[in-house]
Amino acid sequence: MERSETCCFTGHRPHKLPWGNDERDPRCLTLKRSISREVEALYRQGYRHFISGMALGCDLYFAEAVLELKAIYPDATLEAALPCPEQTARWSEHDRSRWQSILDRCDVESVVQDHYDRWCMLRRDRYMVERSAVILAVFDDSPGGTKYTLDHAAAKGLSILLLDLNHPEAPATRLLREPDLENFSFPI
Secondary structure (H helix, E strand, O other): OHHHEEEEEEEOOOOHHOOOOOOOOOHHHHHHHHHHHHHHHHHOOOOOOEEEOOOHHHEEEEEEHHHEEEHHHOOOOOEEEEEOOOOOOOOOHHHHHHHHHHHHHOOOEEEEOOOOOOOOHHHHHHHHHHHOEEEEEEEOOOOOHOOOOOOOOOOOOOEEEEEEEEOOOOOOOOEEOOOOOOOOOOOO
16 A cells, blocks of 8 residues: 555553543543544545554544444554554453454555564554554643654654644644654664
């Protein structure tokens, strides 16, 4: 797939979301609607290939939004970028089942490396960024993998669309983000 037609996603896991794992929370439902709205807007702008890192929380919300989009626009494709085959090893049975259901409906499955190590998630994030022209993010400005991914996206010149976790109903804002190069380094 052409990089110019590709969008990747980054966002927080449940432990950083105000509602945790309670996806029935109205704030979560609002965020999911906003992700779907932004995914469709990106499709209308010409993006056809979407990459999810398939982590718990926002990554899975994004993947499910793309699957909903594919039901309307069959030329949209979803890629699962897996950090390693053991990604779900410590997840609950319910979460593994949901993940597998999404994976089974993906058009492409990419495994970034064949074993777990402490950097495989960051390598997965780099993989997604380096194949995309735009990144959609759910971010609250906290340190961690989402910030790392956004800094890498900025360094690579991607357009950055940000959904504000504190105002999930608001449209995504396009960031003119300078990478935090002073604190940015790939650890290996």
